[in-house]
């Protein structure tokens with residue numbers, strides 16, 4: 001089963017282009033880099049933008065949970081504490097919740113910056129052919145007992161080699177090999193904002 005990264009349509013077998021939205025799908029592992037990206041400015045389909053910003057954004061998920069729990073609990077406990085005339089030193093408990101909430105907000109800010117950099121690379125990035133440097137199971141992240149694949153790639157921008165990293169939950173990622181050519185889009189003013197083209201699931 002292969003899923004279109006742009007709109008979520010699922011197909012039984014691998015194909016190069018999505019029938020539903022027309023978006024290019026990642027080429028099979030070991031294959032060439034495939035069709036180059038169209039010239040900028042590129043349109044980013046709404047379901048794909050949501051995925052980049054929220055549903056596939058681990059920092060956003062972690063931040064939303066921390067901020068939600070932290071802020072709501074912190075306010076609730078502080079309110080209850082005030083209502084029952086709690087001694088000031090007992091505010092350490094709710095204080096920790098407020099700190100968690102603050103940490104959550106930092107995660108959310110990081111998530112938004114990361115998503116905006118990636119979307120900018122998709123919309124207006126310069127296209128270049130890079131190559132895969134490393135593929136490994138990223139055990140620092142676990143969701144329902146599963147870890148994603150990290151795909152590290154290198155590309156040349158402004159006379160130097162830049163490293164990028166993509167995440168994939170698709171088992172086919174492990175078949176991708178060092179040296180395999182890939183299309184990369186990067187923001188000319190800040191090549192740290194980059195992405196693979198087509199994006200991986």
Ligand SMILES: [Zn+2]
Pocket residue numbers: 004005006007008009018019020021022023
């Ligand atoms: Zn599609």
